[in-house]
Amino acid sequence: MTTSIIGFPRIGENRELKYATEKYWRKEISEDELQETARSLRLSHWELIKDAGIDEVPSNDFSFFDTTLDAAFLFNIVPESVKQLNLSQLDRYFALARGYQGDEGDVKALPMKKWFNTNYHYLVPQFSDKTEIKLTDNKIFDEFQEAKDAGIQTRPVIVGPFTLLSLSEYHDVKAGDFVDDLVDAYQTIFEKLSDQGAHWIQLDEPELVKDVTGDSKKLFDEIYSKLLSNKFGLKVLLQTYFGDVRDVYNDLTELPVDGIGLDFIEGRKTAELVRSGFPDDKILFAGVVNGKNIWRNHYEDTINLVHGLGVKNVVLSTSCSLLHVPFTIENEEFPEEIKQHFAFAKEKLTELVELQSILEGQGNNAETNNKKLFETARVTPNAKVAETIKNLNEESFVRHPALAERAKIQKGEFKLPLLPTTTIGSFPQTREVKRTRAKFRRNEITQEEYDKFIAGHIDEWLKWQEDIGLDVLVHGEFERNDMVEYFGQNLDGYLFSKNGWVQSYGTRGVKPPIIWGDVARTRPITVKWSKYAQSKTDKIVKGMLTGPVTILNWSFPREDISIKESTLQIALAIQEEVLDLEANGIRIIQIDEAALREKLPLRKTDWFSEYLDWAIPAFRLVHSKVKPETQIHTHMCYSEFTDIIPAIEQMDADVISFEASRSKLEILDELQKQNFKLQVGPGVYDIHSPRIPSVDEIKNTIHAILSKVPKEKVWINPDCGLKTRGITEAKASVENLTTAAKEVREEL
Incomplete structure (x- = not known):
């Protein structure tokens, strides 16, 4: 052997x-x-x-x-456009991977x-x-x-x-x-x-x-x-x-x-x-x-x-x-x-x-x-969490009133213009931001110094968003290292590696947290900075959360209990955070489910019996108790969603934004075919490429969206968060986005 x-x-x-x-x-x-x-x-x-x-x-x-x-x-x-670039083979390769904008031509990434x-x-x-x-x-x-x-x-x-x-x-x-x-x-x-x-x-x-x-x-x-x-x-x-x-x-x-x-x-x-x-x-x-x-x-x-x-x-081998x-575990400091x-x-x-x-x-x-x-129990169960899950019933997963009635209430509440503009949540995480966060983690600066730094960045980016005319603002997430790790660090039941990086795409790596035991929320996670940002502007600032399915899917899950049970534990924790945000004046809350599809069985016959019949209710559990006038957004990216449109609608969010730029808005045809009821924000440009889309390019994309989706249901946004982009390209792209939206709004 x-x-x-x-x-x-x-x-x-x-x-x-x-x-x-x-x-x-x-x-x-x-x-x-x-x-x-x-x-x-x-x-x-x-x-x-x-x-x-x-x-x-x-x-x-x-x-x-x-x-x-x-x-x-x-x-x-x-593509011929890439072959004709007067670049080395390696640079042509990177041009097709990342997009290219320069003297040699303009190439969109695959x-x-x-x-x-x-x-x-x-x-x-x-x-x-x-x-x-x-x-x-x-x-x-x-x-x-x-x-x-x-x-x-x-x-x-x-x-x-x-x-x-x-x-x-x-x-x-x-x-x-x-x-x-x-x-x-x-x-x-x-x-x-x-x-x-x-x-x-x-x-x-x-x-x-x-x-x-x-x-x-x-x-x-x-x-x-x-x-x-x-x-x-x-x-x-x-x-x-x-x-x-x-x-x-x-x-x-x-x-x-x-x-x-x-x-x-x-x-x-x-x-x-x-x-x-x-x-x-x-x-x-x-x-x-x-x-x-x-x-x-x-x-x-x-x-x-x-x-x-x-x-x-x-031959003994790995599963993949x-x-x-x-x-390697050698670089970790766990006991x-x-x-x-x-x-x-x-x-x-x-x-x-x-x-x-x-x-x-x-x-x-x-x-x-x-x-x-394997002979002894690794963790002690959390009896309170187990009891809460045991007491869940069908009504625990239902939000009232129904979507159409909520939409009327929220329209009167927010009074947003046609084609409201927003971003997905994060802004560029510069070296300065990362270094300051690291200094705080190493106790090299005080809590007061760190808070002053974060507040300064939020103030600066809020002003920029107001200046360019965005309709719904975000605080930028400068305090967060990762959309999953940040939440895990504030929940019981998680462990974190020091160097446990895994490739996500290209040079982009993630450091998935480890679900070690039962998950529970013991303190507010995002309320402090969301509340601060909202206090600094008369415009609406979205609260930004990561959904339970994504937190589970982007963590290393336990193998001693089912992923369904782990996800419900996380959902209850995030539900507490949603209600705290609402109680502190946050009127729009985005609950990202970027990885909803990730653990979807590869065989369609298993989709509902093994996954969607509990993953979708887990998302609904998170927002089932909010008021009608609180608007729930969700975001999904870089997956194929066209074949699970009915399941996405069952999530019962009010607005969904999703990656669409690289997939050429193909998902909109399916939304149109299935009479999709939610408001939608198809990404109008690709943030995973450094190229800056022009105003006309974005206007063309918006017109393409409007040919498939009623204008009353459309939001205008990038296709993902901006944390991996540089400041110059991020600002230029979003400024072009707001200009394009205003010009199309005037045309309408």
Whole structure:
């Protein structure tokens, strides 16, 4: 029995790649210096994996931004406008990832969507009638050779053709138009890697854990019947993750592949499928160590699982890439009695090796120590929280009066103009803001000094918002480090890592808090600064909260209770905060649910039975007790929402804002079709790009929105918060937004 992993974090133990890349963007280092940082990281990661005792090491799981974007550049799936930029290949790559505005041209970034049920985001390749599939990049070959030159035999990894085509968007063409050319390109990769001395290639096909029926099944069959006709001597691992492959399991076992990677953590039916029969001539890459959560593996359960499969050839692996967990627990300062319960990426390598030893009859100490860890209760339940949840009933989740009546009351209460303007909540978090917050945390400045600093920033940005004519203001969230971590730090039941960074997209990282025990609110969280901001202006200032589903989904959840129970605990805590804000004069409260879709089962048949039937009520619980004249907003970003519109409406908010700029307002067609009743704020420009949209560009977007949504229901806002943007670009963009809204308002 051997061990392997699907992929490894690429940002570095101390986020070296992030800092080097951002320095390159600021022109503080050269491309050669950035490339050297990347080479050094890749080599150190390969050596770490090998030294840990892992038998099969992946390569090409590294990326400067996103591996799906890497595949687009590899196969020439790049718009002509980008190819024509007089820039280096790396700068063209970043132009398509981030957007580009300069002497060479004006390029909008690719759409960005959630990577299946994770908080990672991928860039969506765009196919058109001008797309010509051919190999135009050497990254996969160069990185294999790098490792080989260092004496490490790796297994190159690439997104599989079925997943690549399934996740892409098409303009006047369809996926089937590109099958033959794409198969030829993949086979060329097989041949070149074989010539280089590769033994295996890993084709990542997570799309297979979704509903694969009808046309998608035909597409898969067509691709793989052609692709595997000649493997050029390479062994092919078809790797899946994030669920089970119930629709295609028999098809996979009959394919002439050499290994099949299956997820035994999120794949509810995986063990059952494998026990029904697995061919002796193939290797099962068994994903038995959780690649998405940070808790220690329960060895006894895993050993029993593997023994019960009845499979001849097994490789122990992770359930998915370790990209989704922090680098190592070694950098944390938790007490040992807490630390012993966690396994980050590096520690999961050790878990795989220890499991291998136990299965080979040589890991008695590891098995004994692990058993002791799970023998005693880890936390003491909060009896008050348990009693409150027990007493919830149907009425606890219902707000009165109904939406239409509330809308009339709020219209008279606020007297806002047509097309009211606002922002999503946060303003740029400059180095000065971050440094001051850090000084306060280290007790280098007093509470009074810190409060004066925060108040000064709020005053400055409130005045700017008033000066440019925004209708509904925000306080800017300068006191908050992260939209989830900030709330977790003010709730019982949470723990926080010091360096537990996980990549979200590009150089953007998040540090998910850890839900350690029962969650409860013991003090107000946001009231102080929301109340202060409202006292400084006659205009409405929104209270800004993160919703319970997002707090849960962007945390590392417990595994000893259900995520439903954890979410209800958080919902009750946020409900208390909502009512406190209302009692302190905050009349509009935004409860962000950016990650609502994140844990949505990948199979539509499971959406309501396993998730939406409790996630939507959890949101309603948060605002069910507010007054009719209090307006509840929510915000969602960078997910596909068109197929859950009815569920979103059931959230019973008054206004919803959402990302729409990169997705070209496609969601509005579905809102129109389903007679969506809520007021909506489709994002009119992309904040994840540094480019500044012009007034005319935003006006065109507003007119496009008004062609699909009644003007009385439309709000004008960016598509997300502005904390990651620079001050100059943030202000210029929002000023153009308000100007555009006023001009369209006058036209109407």
